[in-house]
Amino acid sequence: MPTLTIDGQQVTVSKGATIMQAAEALGIYIPRYCYHPGLRVAGSCRMCLVEIEKAPKLDIACYRQAAEGMVVHTTTEPVKLARQSILEFLLSNHPLDCPVCDQSGECDLQNFYMEFGLYQSRFLENKIKRRKAFPIGRHVMLDNERCILCSRCVRFCEEVSRSHELGIVNRGDRSEIALREGSQLDNEYSGNVIDICPVGALTEREFRFQCRVWYLNRAASVCPGCSRGCNIELHYNVNRPHQSGGKRVLRLKPRFNAEVNKWWMCDEGRYGFEFIDAPSRLQDFEIRTAQRTVVASREQAVQTLSDWIGDSIDRHGSQSLGIFLSPKLSNEDLYGIGKFARHVGIDCLDFRNPSERPGYQDDFLIQADKNPNTRGCLELGLYRRSEDSGGWMAGEIQRGKVRVLIVFLQDLALAPEFQQVLGRLERLVFVGSNRNGTAEIASLVVPSATYAEKDGSFTNFEGRAQRFERAVVPLGSAVAEADLVASVAVSFGMQREEFERERLLSDLRREYPFFDQEALNPPELEWVYQTPIGQERL
Amino acid sequence: MSRPKDAMNRLRDPEALSFWQRTYVPEILRGLKLTAAHFFRNLLIHIFHLAGLWKDRRGAETVQYPEEVRGYSPRLRSLHRLTKRDDGSPRCVACMMCETICPARCIYIVATEHPDPNIEKRPASFDIDLGKCVFCGFCVEVCPEDAIRMDTHILNFAAYSRQEMVWDINRLLSNEPQRVEGIGEIRKVK
Ligand code: SF4
Numbered sequence: 128m129p130t131l132t133i134d135g136q137q138v139t140v141s142k143g144a145t146i147m148q149a150a151e152a153l154g155i156y157i158p159r160y161c162y163h164p165g166l167r168v169a170g171s172c173r174m175c176l177v178e179i180e181k182a183p184k185l186d187i188a189c190y191r192q193a194a195e196g197m198v199v200h201t202t203t204e205p206v207k208l209a210r211q212s213i214l215e216f217l218l219s220n221h222p223l224d225c226p227v228c229d230q231s232g233e234c235d236l237q238n239f240y241m242e243f244g245l246y247q248s249r250f251l252e253n254k255i256k257r258r259k260a261f262p263i264g265r266h267v268m269l270d271n272e273r274c275i276l277c278s279r280c281v282r283f284c285e286e287v288s289r290s291h292e293l294g295i296v297n298r299g300d301r302s303e304i305a306l307r308e309g310s311q312l313d314n315e316y317s318g319n320v321i322d323i324c325p326v327g328a329l330t331e332r333e334f335r336f337q338c339r340v341w342y343l344n345r346a347a348s349v350c351p352g353c354s355r356g357c358n359i360e361l362h363y364n365v366n367r368p369h370q371s372g373g374k375r376v377l378r379l380k381p382r383f384n385a386e387v388n389k390w391w392m393c394d395e396g397r398y399g400f401e402f403i404d405a406p407s408r409l410q411d412f413e414i415r416t417a418q419r420t421v422v423a424s425r426e427q428a429v430q431t432l433s434d435w436i437g438d439s440i441d442r443h444g445s446q447s448l449g450i451f452l453s454p455k456l457s458n459e460d461l462y463g464i465g466k467f468a469r470h471v472g473i474d475c476l477d478f479r480n481p482s483e484r485p486g487y488q489d490d491f492l493i494q495a496d497k498n499p500n501t502r503g504c505l506e507l508g509l510y511r512r513s514e515d516s517g518g519w520m521a522g523e524i525q526r527g528k529v530r531v532l533i534v535f536l537q538d539l540a541l542a543p544e545f546q547q548v549l550g551r552l553e554r555l556v557f558v559g560s561n562r563n564g565t566a567e568i569a570s571l572v573v574p575s576a577t578y579a580e581k582d583g584s585f586t587n588f589e590g591r592a593q594r595f596e597r598a599v600v601p602l603g604s605a606v607a608e609a610d611l612v613a614s615v616a617v618s619f620g621m622q623r624e625e626f627e628r629e630r631l632l633s634d635l636r637r638e639y640p641f642f643d644q645e646a647l648n649p650p651e652l653e654w655v656y657q658t659p660i661g662q663e664r665l
Numbered sequence: 666m667s668r669p670k671d672a673m674n675r676l677r678d679p680e681a682l683s684f685w686q687r688t689y690v691p692e693i694l695r696g697l698k699l700t701a702a703h704f705f706r707n708l709l710i711h712i713f714h715l716a717g718l719w720k721d722r723r724g725a726e727t728v729q730y731p732e733e734v735r736g737y738s739p740r741l742r743s744l745h746r747l748t749k750r751d752d753g754s755p756r757c758v759a760c761m762m763c764e765t766i767c768p769a770r771c772i773y774i775v776a777t778e779h780p781d782p783n784i785e786k787r788p789a790s791f792d793i794d795l796g797k798c799v800f801c802g803f804c805v806e807v808c809p810e811d812a813i814r815m816d817t818h819i820l821n822f823a824a825y826s827r828q829e830m831v832w833d834i835n836r837l838l839s840n841e842p843q844r845v846e847g848i849g850e851i852r853k854v855k
């Protein structure tokens with residue numbers, strides 16, 4: 128356990144820790160390009176040079192191990208001069224495309240240059256020309272001129288995705304990043320190279336020119352793409368809607384969580400946000416009769432729903448009501464719905480869509496269960512334990528027992544069991560964010576808010592409940608599911624306050640000790656990126 | 666009576682004024698004399714003008730805008746234009762610097778791909794809402810490509826609706842720079 132001094136502060140680190148890690152522990156930031164905490168040390172960029180007393184020359188902090196009694200300086204003149212020289216060297220062949228470069232605003236070449244740059248160019252030679260702006264995979268664009276050869280992307284493909292697509296070819300100032308002969312960068316995790324590339328050499332094809340990054344705001348969230356629940360940041364543009372054609376959520380970035388996803392996320396999750404601003408979003412309450420569909424106000428819709436529920440209970444008892452939940456609902460929404468169901472005595476509940484098949488799975492992040500909150504549904508017990516799929520509810524409808532069915536998000540019309548019987552229902556209510564086959568035939572359609580539009584939490588497959596926060600306002604008249612239930616529940620003698628977000632969460636934690644978890648405390652935003660991008664400023 | 670050099674200081678400090686100055690009467694009369702002299706001079710010159718004489722002498726110093734204009738200074742910030750490459754396409758690369766700096770938030774740019782990867786980016790649309798513009802010229806200063814300038818010397822672009830005050834990329838590209846000549850000279854507009 129060596130103890131060392133960095134910039135006058137003492138710190139004790141575990142044996143084998145580097146100066147970089149020791150500095151990090153003290154909250155001292157040492158500029159770096161090639162070093163990434165999730166990758167092997169390369170020690171190639173020399174940006175992290177620091178002064179160590181009694182050492183003959185400057186040494187790199189990312190590789191040099193901390194030793195007992197070491198005295199390190201990170202802000203002295205020799206260190207600043209070294210940084211300046213490294214930057215001058217990196218810029219000697221750099222195109223300075225900043226006006227057209229998607230990275231500008233979150234580029235470490237820009238950032239460090241602002242701090243340590245030389246500003247007066249001494250370069251008279253011609254810059255080396257290379258291939259610019261060409262796709263190297265489904266999601267990634269490469270610009271060889273902008274690359275500073277830090278090799279982060281190469282190491283990522285070797286160590287994390289283990290797909291070995293990238294390498295550095297040629298020598299000297301002709302070195303450049305290239306794809307392995309005949310391959311494309313299209314592994315399941317390719318998007319991460321965009322995040323770790325410190326400059327604009329690797330940029331995102333989907334995000335390309337959609338918005339300048341300093342207009343983006345961000346919210347801490349959890350990826351709803353599979354039951355891993357990778358921690359993410361939602362980057363959204365509400366400052367300059369014209370730039371991205373009105374689309375609000377523009378990209379997802381992984382958020383560091385040592386226990387869940389570290390620094391990474393998969394491509395399927397990364398690009399799975401399109402539905403938030405898709406044309407298929409439901410924006411109005413719709414009441415459908417055999418003849419026509421009318422757009423209703425929220426009050427009308429809530430009244431209608433309350434009437435149908437009340438009427439069905441009066442005539443056939445609460446057994447005549449069924450609720451088909453979704454493992455894409457948050458814990459709070461599920462709990463709120465469950466609370467109401469218990470209050471009026473509905474016990475015909477399930478969430479397991481019989482038409483759903485397990486998807487692709489690997490041994491890293493991707494889980495076969497493509498729902499973010501299956502575990503939450505299970506822990507809340509919102510299903511019939513004696514059955515192993517939700518198909519039994521089709522039988523109940525068939526037998527005429529269930530007459531009014533409320534479906535959340537799921538497309539039951541896809542499941543053969545349900546296809547036959549949905550027509551037999553007296554009322555079919557669909558609550559969901561996007562239009563699907565079930566919404567088409569429902570007699571009442573309620574637009575609901577997506578995970579980007581409300582606060583909540585998902586429980587991942589390991590049982591870790593994780594909070595996500597609201598980024599944008601619900602589109603059109605969309606409402607969060609628990610809010611809808613709250614409005615209905617008041618007609619059945621419940622208090623609206625019981626359905627407030629924080630109340631739901633605290634009740635949930637009290638009633639189900641399983642949910643009393645650290646991770647449910649409000650998320651602390653610990654940004655993966657050094658550069659804080661514009662918050663509300665512009 | 667010669668004008669004292671430090672007249673302003675003296676006015677701020679009444680003690681420094683002489684007795685007659687403190688009564689204001691002589692000063693008011695002096696001002697009236699100046700105005701009246703111009704009045705009668707201009708009246709006389711206008712009468713001669715009517716008679717077709719003394720045409721080379723101005724009746725009054727007032728510039729009769731819009732019949733007359735003065736030659737604008739090259740630094741005048743007038744209606745924007747977008748500069749062009751040799752092939753006539755906009756120089757603008759949609760970097761959004763001007764949109765970002767604009768204090769009136771009146772520039773609206775949508776970026777898109779340029780077919781040439783060495784240029785990479787171009788504006789799909791570029792609108793300036795002149796109804797909001799405060800003519801600060803920041804957009805010109807900030808542009809890294811010299812793609813936007815305010816040297817058209819066009820000042821009369823008033824319109825009948827707010828929508829017409831929004832100039833799109835084609836209108837901005839069609840504006841031409843104005844050659845500067847005779848700064849301050851008064852010219853008749855034909
Ligand atoms: S990589 Fe950074 S420095 Fe290079 S052009 Fe892009 S923003 Fe500018």
Ligand code: SF4
Binds near residue numbers: 275
């Ligand atoms: S492409 Fe980016 S991450 Fe890869 S070596 Fe170049 S600068 Fe580093």
Ligand code: SF4
Binds near residue numbers: 769771772801805
């Ligand atoms: S002159 Fe000023 S206010 Fe007008 S468009 Fe340019 S930056 Fe905006």
Ligand code: SF4
Binds near residue numbers: 757758761763810
């Ligand atoms: S600053 Fe210049 S290049 Fe950039 S968007 Fe504005 S006009 Fe175009």
Ligand code: FES
Binds near residue numbers: 158160174175176189
């Ligand atoms: S970060 Fe240490 S050498 Fe690159």
